[in-house]
Amino acid sequence: xxxxxxxxxxxxxxxxxxxxxxxxxxxxxxxxxxxxxxxxxxxxxxxxxxxxxxxxxxxxxxxxxxxxxxxxxxxxxxxxxxxxxxxxxxxxxxxxxxxxxxxxxxxxxxxxxxxxxxxxxxxxxxxxxxxxxxxxxxxxxxxxxxxxxxxxxxxxxxxxxxxxxxxxxxxxxxxxxxxxxxxxxxxxxxxxxxxxxxxxxxxxxxxxxxxxxxxxxxxxxxxxxxxxxxxxxxxxxxxxxxxxxxxxxxxxxxxxxxxxxxxxxxxxxxxxxxxxxxxxxxxxxxxxxxxxxxxxxxxxxxxxxxxxxxxxxxxxxxxxxxxxxxxxxxxxxxxxxxxxxxxxxxxxxxxxxxxxxxxxxxxxxxxxxxxxxxxxxxxxxxxxxxxxxxxxxxxxxxxxxxxxxxxxxxxxxxxxxxxxxxxxxxx
Ligand SMILES: [Zn+2]
Numbered sequence: 001x002x003x004x005x006x007x008x009x010x011x012x013x014x015x016x017x018x019x020x021x022x023x024x025x026x027x028x029x030x031x032x033x034x035x036x037x038x039x040x041x042x043x044x045x046x047x048x049x050x051x052x053x054x055x056x057x058x059x060x061x062x063x064x065x066x067x068x069x070x071x072x073x074x075x076x077x078x079x080x081x082x083x084x085x086x087x088x089x090x091x092x093x094x095x096x097x098x099x100x101x102x103x104x105x106x107x108x109x110x111x112x113x114x115x116x117x118x119x120x121x122x123x124x125x126x127x128x129x130x131x132x133x134x135x136x137x138x139x140x141x142x143x144x145x146x147x148x149x150x151x152x153x154x155x156x157x158x159x160x161x162x163x164x165x166x167x168x169x170x171x172x173x174x175x176x177x178x179x180x181x182x183x184x185x186x187x188x189x190x191x192x193x194x195x196x197x198x199x200x201x202x203x204x205x206x207x208x209x210x211x212x213x214x215x216x217x218x219x220x221x222x223x224x225x226x227x228x229x230x231x232x233x234x235x236x237x238x239x240x241x242x243x244x245x246x247x248x249x250x251x252x253x254x255x256x257x258x259x260x261x262x263x264x265x266x267x268x269x270x271x272x273x274x275x276x277x278x279x280x281x282x283x284x285x286x287x288x289x290x291x292x293x294x295x296x297x298x299x300x301x302x303x304x305x306x307x308x309x310x311x312x313x314x315x316x317x318x319x320x321x322x323x324x325x326x327x328x329x330x331x332x333x334x335x336x337x338x339x340x341x342x343x344x345x346x347x348x349x350x351x352x353x354x355x356x357x358x359x360x361x362x363x364x365x366x367x368x369x370x371x372x373x374x375x376x377x378x379x380x381x382x383x384x385x386x387x388x389x390x391x392x393x394x395x396x397x398x399x400x401x402x403x404x405x406x407x408x409x410x411x412x413x414x415x416x417x418x419x420x421x422x423x424x425x426x427x
Pocket of ligand 1: 029
């Protein structure tokens with residue numbers, strides 16, 4: 001379903017479900033709005049359970065202040081209206097109090113977004129509004145003034161966060177991406193010093209992704225159709241488990257010697273469907289489709305490694321904490337981790353934007369997973385399931401090691417035991 005063609009009521013319900021489902025708001029906290037072409041503001045109601053909203057609960061406030069609907073509009077309506085007045089380019093606003101962002105708001109610190117390029121590109125710089133009483137005109141004024149300085153995200157002191165955009169989905173994606181940054185930074189600070197990207201490094205990412213020539217497929221084999229479905233399933237699962245964000249993360253699978261399927265760029269991972277998946281054959285893309293910008297990198301890997309059948313790049317907050325601190329990611333924690341992941345090398349930032357041959361060379365039967373500095377984790381496998389398992393095990397391992405820091409020192413499996421594991425499982 002095309003999100004942009006949905007009625008404002010449905011858009012608001014859909015996004016509230018996503019926010020509530022990801023534990024980024026409570027039953028009482030948070031509010032969303034849409035400004036439509038008539039100047040009407042559609043907004044979530046005050047005092048209604050956020051876990052069970054229906055389209056009929058959504059309130060419409062007319063430009064003259066008339067309220068249409070069965071409830072009172074959100075008590076934060078004044079700041080929504082004040083923001084739309086200062087930012088005529090906005091059509092959607094998201095506000096909530098997710099724990100990781102509240103942690104920053106009460107420590108009175110702004111989460112950095114230049115930790116991975118995608119986050120910085122989606123969020124930009126984050127503004128900061130001083131504390132004011134909830135529901136007051138004063139709160140509306142300080143938030144709107146901060147948005148007027150061209151920030152698309154404003155952190156509210158001792159309160160939460162507000163994001164705005166040209167549509168509600170983009171405002172949500174900014175909100176979700178900033179929440180990802182906050183979660184990642186909280187993990188990372190336990191590990192060590194965070195490496196921020198310089199502007200020139202982010203620029204490298206913006207320029208990345210040469211357009212491929214197109215071809216028109218004459219038929220779609222049954223194997224290809226099955227892989228399309230499996231790619232969609234795994235991308236949804238990765239998204240549901242917070243291993244990917246709505247705008248970040250790629251899955252590809254080999255179809256045959258010279259072709260593979262890959263997820264597209266610019267499609268929300270939750271709404272991904274089989275016809276969005278792009279077939280790449282002999283270096284050309286299926287016409288009218290935009291593959292992930294990493295298509296050439298994946299192609300180089302498939303060309304160099306006939307045994308690789310699937311590749312996933314993703315960012316879970318815990319794994320990304322390693323990629324932005326550069327701390328060694330020790331997988332000799334439990335036998336499962338070492339057997340599935342082996343040792344994971346850290347690839348210096350920027351190498352992924354080359355033609356892909358250098359990255360392909362780093363992979364081997366003994367090195368199935370790479371950590372890309374200030375970017376993603378790249379897992380490979382003979383099948384999509386194996387590549388996905390590696391992603392999940394990497395996330396679990398990273399979370400376990402970071403949690404260990406709070407209770408004691410990590411005691412890795414010894415060299416003798418590792419040899420024993422290798423002899424039994426990996427030879
Ligand atoms: Zn609030």
